Amino acid sequence: MSKQLLELGLAEAALLFAALGDETRLAVLRQLSAAGPASISVLAGNFQVSRQAVTKHLQLLAVAGVIDGTRAGRQHVWALNPARLAEAQRCLDVIARGWDDALGRLKAHIEDS
């Protein structure tokens, strides 16, 4: 189970998971997921935090690759990057398959003994 994880780069995925490890950032992702791309002003208004704080969170999410920013006139518009989230999901799927295998062996170990 574990060797595959290394090949898929769990260390990199850990960065993604860490980026998700904050309530505001999770809320930002949920909003971008549900309502589509948004500007900093819209996001700052929704979450009642300073524009500066939102900018910091957005930068972290962007570095982790879960959102992309594009310039629209004078401001940035941020959008979810589903491909990057899918990578994190695949990583968890590998771990979950490891558990499926292990639990299958546990069941056989108990029921066949």
Next chain:
Amino acid sequence: MTIAELIRIDRTIEIKAPPERVWRALTDAAELSAWFRVTIDGEVAPGSEVWMQHASQRFRVQFVEMTPPRRFVWKWHPGAVDPKVDYSLEPRTTVTFTLEPTAGGTRLTVAETGFDEVSLERRAKVYQDNSGGWTEVLVWLQKYVEAAA
């Protein structure tokens, strides 16, 4: 897929044996070694920290809670398998086994949580010099992502 599903794993299996039997398979070192395919260096007991080894892969496991025959909890570093890498600063996940008696035996649930628990802020504290700020952290993160890509 929802965002929330990105930070935990849940699995359930029905086993045709009473919870006491399943509990023994989970917590008896010899039995755990057999089906989990590891050697265990240390004692399986609450608070105990052990090394598990599978082929050339070695990982640290801390047993957090043992409430027979209901709940068994450990913490570990998922994917911490490269012997040359120090994983002690990496995030740990929590693995919780829950046993429920059923008419046919036991429903065993395993949940692995905490993939998101170590915040970037804490990582930043671990990795950066005291003089640094967010800019430095962002640069480090960027290098880290690009190197791993």
